[in-house]
Amino acid sequence: MHTLTLKDFRSYDRQIISFNGRLNLITGANGSGKTNILEALSFFAPGKGLRSASLASVGRQGGDHEGDTWQLQLCFSGPTGPLDFITRLEAGKRVVYCNEVRLKSQLALSQWVSMNWLTPSLHHAWHQKSYRRTYFDRLVFTFFPSYGMLLQEYSKLLQERILLCEKPNHPWHQTVEALMAEKAVHIFAYRQQSLSLLEEKLKTLGGLFPCPSLDMVGDFEIIMGQEQAKHVLQERWAQQRMQDFAGRRTNMGPHITSFVVSHPNGWELPYCSTGEQKSLLLSLTMAWAQASKSIHESEFHFLLLDDVMAHLDGPHRRQLYDLLESLKTFVWITVPEPLEDFSPNHHFVVEKKGGVSEVRSLY
Ligand SMILES: Nc1ncnc2c1ncn2[C@@H]1O[C@H](COP(=O)(O)OP(=O)(O)OP(=O)(O)O)[C@@H](O)[C@H]1O
Ligand SMILES: [Mg+2]
Numbered sequence: 001m002h003t004l005t006l007k008d009f010r011s012y013d014r015q016i017i018s019f020n021g022r023l024n025l026i027t028g029a030n031g032s033g034k035t036n037i038l039e040a041l042s043f044f045a046p047g048k049g050l051r052s053a054s055l056a057s058v059g060r061q062g063g064d065h066e067g068d069t070w071q072l073q074l075c076f077s078g079p080t081g082p083l084d085f086i087t088r089l090e091a092g093k094r095v096v097y098c099n100e101v102r103l104k105s106q107l108a109l110s111q112w113v114s115m116n117w118l119t120p121s122l123h124h125a126w127h128q129k130s131y132r133r134t135y136f137d138r139l140v141f142t143f144f145p146s147y148g149m150l151l152q153e154y155s156k157l158l159q160e161r162i163l164l165c166e167k168p169n170h171p172w173h174q175t176v177e178a179l180m181a182e183k184a185v186h187i188f189a190y191r192q193q194s195l196s197l198l199e200e201k202l203k204t205l206g207g208l209f210p211c212p213s214l215d216m217v218g219d220f221e222i223i224m225g226q227e228q229a230k231h232v233l234q235e236r237w238a239q240q241r242m243q244d245f246a247g248r249r250t251n252m253g254p255h256i257t258s259f260v261v262s263h264p265n266g267w268e269l270p271y272c273s274t275g276e277q278k279s280l281l282l283s284l285t286m287a288w289a290q291a292s293k294s295i296h297e298s299e300f301h302f303l304l305l306d307d308v309m310a311h312l313d314g315p316h317r318r319q320l321y322d323l324l325e326s327l328k329t330f331v332w333i334t335v336p337e338p339l340e341d342f343s344p345n346h347h348f349v350v351e352k353k354g355g356v357s358e359v360r361s362l363y
Contacts, residue, residue, distance in 0.1 A: 008060040010036035011357040018361070019295045022326060026334045026359075028350030033357030034334035037350070038117065038304040041096075041332060043087050045115035046106035046148065047138070055094055062355060074113075076300060083112060086126040108163020110145035114292050115306035118285050122184050123277045127270045136259040140194040142292055147190045154183040158250050161237075165245035173241065174234075181233040182255070187254040188224045191216060197295070201287035207319050209283040210276070212269075215260040219252045230351060275311045282308065282320060289329045301329040309335050317341075 001020050006012040011033040026034045035051075039058070042050040049058070066264040071088040096103045103109065116139065125131040141148045164170055191213045195214050202211045223232050236252060236344030237244075244250050261269045262278060269280055289303050309317060321342045324331050333339075339346070347362040 002076045002077060003073070004036070004040060005071075006040050007069075007073075007077075008039055008065060009070045009072055010058055011121075011352065011355070012036065012040075012060065013356045015340045015357070017348065017359055019330075019346050021064045021328055022328070024330065024332045024338065024346045024348065025331065025342070026350060027336065027338050028089035029352075030336060032350040032352045033359075034350050035119075035306050036357065037359070038119075038306050038332055038334060040072050041118055041302060041304055042075070042110060042115060043086055044113050044302075046109055046141075050117045050119055050306070051121075054099045055089055055092075056109065059089070071235040085109070085112075092221050092256055107145065107146070107148045110141065110148070112299055113301045113326045114296055114301065115302045115304070116142060116282055116285060116288050116292070117306065118308050119304075120305040120308075120310075122281060123269070123274075126277070129256075132261075133162075133255075133257055136191070136194075139198070139288055140190050141195060142288070143194050143295055144190050147187070147341070150183060150186055151192070154180065154187060154254070157251070158185065158255060161250060162245070162248050165248065168241055168245060174238070177234050177237040181230045181300040182201060184220070184233060184254050185224075185230050188220075191254070191257075197291040198284065198287045201248065201290040201294075202283060203288070205283055205323070207281055208316050209286065209319065209323070210264050212263060212280045212283060214284075217258045217260055218256050220254055220257060223252075265332075271304070275313065275316070279316060280310065281311075286323050290329050293328055303327070303329050303331045303332065304347050305333045307334055309333075309339065 001018045004017045006015045006020070006090070008014075009358060017037065021287060026037055028034050034046040039049050039051055056067050059065070059070040061067050067087055071086060074085045082099075083097050085313065087094060094106065096106055096109060098112070122135070137147075137151060157176055159178045161173070161180065164173060194215070198214060205211060220233075223229055225234065237250070261284065263269070263272050263276055263280060269277055272280065281342055285303065285305075288299065293301055313322065316340070333344070349360045349362060351360070353357055
């Protein structure tokens, strides 16, 4: 049995949830605390979790609780012994422990756990370029863990470039831009490789789930298609210095990329119907699950599906159940009511009693 323990997290006081099967269903009334469980699991990936919430807001509020003593624990029992992860706030920062050893960075979690999620807010926020890029970058990171560090290094260089704006002719500019170009080329390569991985799996989905086309669009991508791209990038940044420094922002690069998903009928995702948008994002999510498993076989893979069944018609739902059953991934699904024709390994029912959520395991 594996266990997830929530302590003073969101609407939970202290809750232990045991599971060993792959398919886990959580049902309960609106506001009972279903999504809070998925959010807890999402904290075993680097970052701010599936709600992108502030660290202070996830701790239990109310009574004498001030929201700073929360702790989450995910314990796996494996053939090579237990793996025990703990995450909590320490001195205002989220820290992670693995078997009682504090990890240097949250990024290290990707050695053991690969995590992705789909939430209702995803397709609402999809029209924002930055949101799509963050979403896509997260997928790339799950495939290639060193991508996380690469992105951090590139952002640091972006900041340095703008900090130097008071001295536009300083020789250091050229050095920073050369380093930026080097990182940018790697970022592009990782992204391209990830798109190929996803496209390969998307083609195999078949059935009712559409095979979207995936694209990266922007001035940076146009330059990357040219010969001597690294050199062209550097030249362009050098030419744009005065303009960029006036606006205190670098206006071209992989941090501006627009990630575009289009339906096979040619329409970009925001123009598709609600059900079509859901299906497209589910196709992408299923392709991620298969690709992620194929490149990191030994990791613990998690797919968190928050309220994704709404807007799916019967045939799509049934095909989704078949696809989920075929994945070798821990899938956690929340829905208000139990699902017909779906046989999970575990069914958890959440109820709120006196303002505190409680989980009951039906099987
Ligand atoms: N920091 C917090 N402390 C205490 N309670 C919180 C905190 N943050 C959120 N909550 C409570 O958690 C509940 C929401 O939980 P959650 O979003 O998991 O519900 P849900 O079961 O997914 O509902 P729905 O079906 O509407 O999606 C709300 O009642 C909210 O007030
Ligand atoms: Mg919810």
